[in-house]
Amino acid sequence: MSAGWCAWHRDRAEDVEPIFYEERGSGPAAAISVCLPCARKMHGRPYGEAGRAAVKALEGRAAESRSRPRA
Numbered sequence: 001m002s003a004g005w006c007a008w009h010r011d012r013a014e015d016v017e018p019i020f021y022e023e024r025g026s027g028p029a030a031a032i033s034v035c036l037p038c039a040r041k042m043h044g045r046p047y048g049e050a051g052r053a054a055v056k057a058l059e060g061r062a063a064e065s066r067s068r069p070r071a
């Protein structure tokens with residue numbers, strides 16, 4: 001789990017993954033992290049290979065936390 005800021009719904013989320021990389025004029029590309037519900041709403045968006053892998057990781061962790069009793 002990596003709780004953080006979802007750049008899509010602009011609020012904190014239980015789990016986020018960098019899905020987009022925003023090119024900037026100078027320096028490295030900025031990672032745009034989103035939560036799973038937002039990532040699901042983006043289906044069909046061309047977020048590329050890295051984005052698909054990130055969504056898969058989110059889906060996997062969500063499935064894992066569902067199968068485990070909450071502490």
Ligand SMILES: [Zn+2]
Binds near residue numbers: 008009010035036039
């Ligand atoms: Zn979100």
